[in-house]
Amino acid sequence: MIQKNVTSLGYRPTIGLEIHVELSTASKMFCACPNHFGDPPNTNVCPVCLGMPGVLPTMNRQAYEYAVLMALALNCRIAEFTKWDRKGYYYPDLPKNYQISQYDLPLGSDGYIDLLVNGQTKRIGITRAHLEEDAGKNVHDLPDCTGVDLNRAGVPLLEIVSEPDLNCVEEVMAYARSMRQLVRYLGISQANMQQGHMRFEPNISLWIFDDSEPDGGHYTPIIEVKNLNSFRSLERTVAFEIARQAEEWQADPHGYRMDKMSKQNRGWDDVREVTVYQRHKEEADEYRYFPEPDLLPVEIDDAWLERIKAQLPELPIARYARFREEFGLDEKLTTLLTSERTTADYFEAVIQAGASPRRAANLIQSQGMRLANEKGTDVAELGISPQRLAQLCKLTDDDTVSASAAATIFQAMLESDAPPEKIASERNLMQVSDTSALESIVAQVLADNAKAVADYKSGGKKAKKARSFLLGQVMQKSKGQANPKVVGELIDREVLGQT
Amino acid sequence: MELHRLTIQQLAGELAKGQLSSRQATEHLFQRIERHDPAIHGYLELHQDAALAQADRIDKRRSKGETLGPLAGVPLAIKDNICISHGRTTCASKILGNFQAPYEAHVVQALNAADAVILGKTNLDEFAMGASTENSGFGVTRNPWNLQTVPGGSSGGSAAVVAADLAYAALGSDTGGSIRQPAAFCSVVGLKPTYGRVSRYGLVAFGSSLDQIGPIAKTIPDLALLLNIIAGHDRRDSTSADLEVGDYLANLDKPVKPLRIGVAGEYFQEGLDKEIAQAVRQALDFYASLGAEIVDISMPLNKYALAVYYIVATAEASSNLARYDGVRYGYRDKDPKDYIDMYYTSRAHGFGAEVKRRIMLGTYTLSAGYYDAYYLKALKVRTLIRQDFDKAFEQVDCIAGPVTPTPPFRLGEKIDDPLTLYLSDVYTVMANLTGLPAISIPCGFSSAGLPIGLQLTTKAFSEELLLRIARMFEQATDYHLQKPKLQS
Numbered sequence: 001m002i003q004k005n006v007t008s009l010g011y012r013p014t015i016g017l018e019i020h021v022e023l024s025t026a027s028k029m030f031c032a033c034p035n036h037f038g039d040p041p042n043t044n045v046c047p048v049c050l051g052m053p054g055v056l057p058t059m060n061r062q063a064y065e066y067a068v069l070m071a072l073a074l075n076c077r078i079a080e081f082t083k084w085d086r087k088g089y090y091y092p093d094l095p096k097n098y099q100i101s102q103y104d105l106p107l108g109s110d111g112y113i114d115l116l117v118n119g120q121t122k123r124i125g126i127t128r129a130h131l132e133e134d135a136g137k138n139v140h141d142l143p144d145c146t147g148v149d150l151n152r153a154g155v156p157l158l159e160i161v162s163e164p165d166l167n168c169v170e171e172v173m174a175y176a177r178s179m180r181q182l183v184r185y186l187g188i189s190q191a192n193m194q195q196g197h198m199r200f201e202p203n204i205s206l207w208i209f210d211d212s213e214p215d216g217g218h219y220t221p222i223i224e225v226k227n228l229n230s231f232r233s234l235e236r237t238v239a240f241e242i243a244r245q246a247e248e249w250q251a252d253p254h255g256y257r258m259d260k261m262s263k264q265n266r267g268w269d270d271v272r273e274v275t276v277y278q279r280h281k282e283e284a285d286e287y288r289y290f291p292e293p294d295l296l297p298v299e300i301d302d303a304w305l306e307r308i309k310a311q312l313p314e315l316p317i318a319r320y321a322r323f324r325e326e327f328g329l330d331e332k333l334t335t336l337l338t339s340e341r342t343t344a345d346y347f348e349a350v351i352q353a354g355a356s357p358r359r360a361a362n363l364i365q366s367q368g369m370r371l372a373n374e375k376g377t378d379v380a381e382l383g384i385s386p387q388r389l390a391q392l393c394k395l396t397d398d399d400t401v402s403a404s405a406a407a408t409i410f411q412a413m414l415e416s417d418a419p420p421e422k423i424a425s426e427r428n429l430m431q432v433s434d435t436s437a438l439e440s441i442v443a444q445v446l447a448d449n450a451k452a453v454a455d456y457k458s459g460g461k462k463a464k465k466a467r468s469f470l471l472g473q474v475m476q477k478s479k480g481q482a483n484p485k486v487v488g489e490l491i492d493r494e495v496l497g498q499t
Numbered sequence: 500m501e502l503h504r505l506t507i508q509q510l511a512g513e514l515a516k517g518q519l520s521s522r523q524a525t526e527h528l529f530q531r532i533e534r535h536d537p538a539i540h541g542y543l544e545l546h547q548d549a550a551l552a553q554a555d556r557i558d559k560r561r562s563k564g565e566t567l568g569p570l571a572g573v574p575l576a577i578k579d580n581i582c583i584s585h586g587r588t589t590c591a592s593k594i595l596g597n598f599q600a601p602y603e604a605h606v607v608q609a610l611n612a613a614d615a616v617i618l619g620k621t622n623l624d625e626f627a628m629g630a631s632t633e634n635s636g637f638g639v640t641r642n643p644w645n646l647q648t649v650p651g652g653s654s655g656g657s658a659a660v661v662a663a664d665l666a667y668a669a670l671g672s673d674t675g676g677s678i679r680q681p682a683a684f685c686s687v688v689g690l691k692p693t694y695g696r697v698s699r700y701g702l703v704a705f706g707s708s709l710d711q712i713g714p715i716a717k718t719i720p721d722l723a724l725l726l727n728i729i730a731g732h733d734r735r736d737s738t739s740a741d742l743e744v745g746d747y748l749a750n751l752d753k754p755v756k757p758l759r760i761g762v763a764g765e766y767f768q769e770g771l772d773k774e775i776a777q778a779v780r781q782a783l784d785f786y787a788s789l790g791a792e793i794v795d796i797s798m799p800l801n802k803y804a805l806a807v808y809y810i811v812a813t814a815e816a817s818s819n820l821a822r823y824d825g826v827r828y829g830y831r832d833k834d835p836k837d838y839i840d841m842y843y844t845s846r847a848h849g850f851g852a853e854v855k856r857r858i859m860l861g862t863y864t865l866s867a868g869y870y871d872a873y874y875l876k877a878l879k880v881r882t883l884i885r886q887d888f889d890k891a892f893e894q895v896d897c898i899a900g901p902v903t904p905t906p907p908f909r910l911g912e913k914i915d916d917p918l919t920l921y922l923s924d925v926y927t928v929m930a931n932l933t934g935l936p937a938i939s940i941p942c943g944f945s946s947a948g949l950p951i952g953l954q955l956t957t958k959a960f961s962e963e964l965l966l967r968i969a970r971m972f973e974q975a976t977d978y979h980l981q982k983p984k985l986q987s
């Protein structure tokens with residue numbers, strides 16, 4: 001059934017996304033070289049990943065476990081038997097001129113992921129997930145030649161292919177971001193976009209609604225855009241292609257259709273922010289796949305699979321739902337707290353240590369995330385143990401310190417290992433709730449501001465403002481240490497005779 | 500007996516007695532190589548300095564009474580598609596003409612650990628593709644038995660230098676008969692171990708699912724000794740078998756009884772040289788006289804073996820040889836227009852005709868639209884052939900037959916007719932397709948005085964049995980003792 005997601009032009013974008021994720025294993029997929037970004041060119045290489053004659057690949061078991069963990073998180077069917085295949089094509093950054101990949105037996109297939117888009121859950125099908133080795137990089141900034149850096153050659157790469165279930169830019173972005181969040185939750189990739197840990201390849205087509213056709217419409221030719229390595233370029237590419245295809249279709253409603261034109265490759269021009277035609281794919285690509293004779297097939301048994309399953313943490317969408325229900329937090333705050341597994345873990349540890357969820361959430365969001373952002377780290381790495389943050393939450397909840405003092409103390413805790421209570425007293429940030437100590441200040445302020453007292457007493461339009469003014473005066477005189485709640489009560493008692 | 504005539508076991512005995520030094524033996528062989536190898540051209544590169552230095556090291560350690568390895572001070576030769584970390588590894592190809600491997604093959608490490616001396620690298624058909632060593636990019640090797648004939652291939656250099664006593668033994672590689680066929684042509688013994696018995700790490704790949712390193716030697720005990728050293732699991736080769744390796748020498752002289760030898764009628768049909776058929780039948784009669792039961796078996800799929808082999812081998816080769824592109828090492832043509840042009844010209848000028856032919860064949864059979872009809876079907880037939888053998892081994896302990904359809908042919912006779920040359924592999928490819936161990940042992944000479952070999956095959960990982968069966972024949976015959984007459 002076609003969903004009613006029709007735009008005014010009468011089309012519905014149909015998008016599938018291929019995502020390549022570099023796994024954060026210690027060593028490469030088929031050799032012992034470090035899997036490490038940013039080193040001088042061709043330093044993390046060996047005869048195996050250089051594709052020298054006579055050397056042989058050996059499989060990295062950690063990479064396989066990581067990949068299966070992801071496939072499990074994507075609810076895939078896990079293949080009990082898989083093998084490796086060679087995908088042949090010539091390019092200078094591909095040392096053997098074939099890539100070891102998985103062709104007809106991917107390690108995971110037929111899965112799905114649930115997305116939250118605009119408060120609604122949408123299920124996106126996962127066609128397959130398979131493991132392969134990354135290629136190196138051609139370096140074009142040398143004076144008189146092109147260089148090849150093979151540090152990245154052989155890094156384990158997980159390819160995840162979605163069904164064409166994505167129908168708008170928002171869904172594409174939610175899907176891509178969920179994938180990033182998921183691999184970080186699983187701890188199988190840092191998914192650092194700047195380091196190229198994630199690359200996107202959208203396949204974009206429009207379903208044109210047309211009741212006069214037997215199928216109720218038709219598709220525009222599929223456009224594949226390769227090698228997008230930022231969320232921004234993915235977002236703009238998809239938006240641009242939707243608009244461009246709609247225009248092409250309007251200009252030629254009978255010719256611009258999938259059954260009359262073959263699939264095309266276009267590239268994203270980041271400067272002009274347009275996609276550029278590259279080539280038609282007349283037939284399937286000629287990669288001359290065949291089974292890799294240098295590696296044994298991979299056979300997994302139930303015990304092994306159970307062991308991997310046991311490593312699965314609570315996944316983001318489940319955690320989101322639980323946080324909402326268990327802690328009664330709003331959507332925005334819950335999204336923030338569950339965005340990273342470390343943050344969510346930290347939040348729960350703070351609650352475990354005795355903090356109230358709301359106070360902990362607020363402090364983590366308003367102070368923790370801000371400071372972590374400034375320092376380029378995450379909340380859990382700020383150096384404030386969950387116990388100490390819980391203590392601060394408790395001090396704030398029982399009015400020992402004010403909310404604004406809590407912010408100051410939070411910051412001070414970054415530099416000091418002292419308990420928050422000690423920091424508060426050292427810095428005179430304890431609230432004064434002792435009525436006798438405050439009574440004299442209140443009496444003084446009321447005596448000095450007869451007009452405001454009168455305004456408040458009158459109960460007229462100015463009353464609220466007058467009360468705030470009086471309260472502010474007391475706070476000022478107490479150098480911010482007075483508990484505003486107690487002060488308010490004192491003012492009310494003195495002026496209105498309430499108790 | 501002359502020093503170069505000794506077997507490994509005899510030489511090791513002499514060295515152990517202290518009557519002879521490894522330097523003497525090594526120098527003697529280098530002198531002999533200098534005299535005879537120009538005519539034979541079995542060697543591509545000699546490692547004279549490294550070999551003599553190693554010989555001296557062994558002699559010194561021996562004089563100090565240190566415990567030495569089983570090959571201490573024994574000079575050996577290595578086929579030039581097996582990597583050694585000094586000198587070049589060319590695969591007899593211009594495209595690797597100056598290639599120096601920065602690593603050592605597993606088997607070379609094993610030989611070093613056994614204190615062997617390595618004389619140098621032997622000639623082969625380029626990338627081991629051929630049956631005559633005429634496809635070498637660096638000149639043909641000639642058969643010591645008759646310099647006008649080929650020594651077989653692709654391990655023609657290794658077989659020729661052992662036959663001519665220019666090395667006490669050599670390592671070769673066997674993808675479709677490349678150890679056994681030259682061993683038969685040169686009247687030496689050659690073993691293709693079970694696929695997975697010996698690590699392929701450091702063997703430059705031709706057909707990865709078929710390639711196996713093995714020894715070429717003068718006698719079965721020498722083969723057994725070498726196999727003891729090179730066999731075993733190596734974690735760098737995922738396809739090497741993680742199985743216990745026995746001592747192949749321990750029971751070598753113990754005859755196998757009872758022994759059932761299977762003979763397939765299919766092996767004796769059209770195309771087999773009459774003198775070879777006769778020599779093989781005589782060998783079977785001989786086994787019968789030792790008490791073996793000769794059993795007629797059927798190998799109906801034999802007729803497909805060659806076709807299956809040439810599909811699988813060339814497909815794998817086309818992929819394995821894709822890496823020779825001039826980008827990282829090896830030959831790069833001058834001043835290419837762009838990187839595509841660099842690929843084209845470097846590969847066009849770096850590879851020889853036969854290698855290019857096989858790359859094209861393999862590329863074709865792996866292409867979309869042809870894969871199912873060729874490669875996939877070949878894999879299915881390969882499985883059926885394996886089943887044929889499994890069935891046969893329910894009835895027999897060993898399968899016997901010829902190694903080659905013809906005796907050594909004349910240089911240049913078949914080189915322009917690749918299909919005829921491919922037929923040379925008709926009896927040997929089965930062992931590679933099935934992964935089974937197979938051996939070639941001398942079993943006679945043609946009326947022209949050219950060597951004839953007998954092939955024996957046993958179950959997977961049963962090299963111990965195979966060597967014992969071969970040893971029964973060797974102990975009672977003297978074909979292996981006959982030597983070519985070399986002109987100096």
Ligand SMILES: [Zn+2]
Nearest residue numbers: 031033046049
């Ligand atoms: Zn490496």
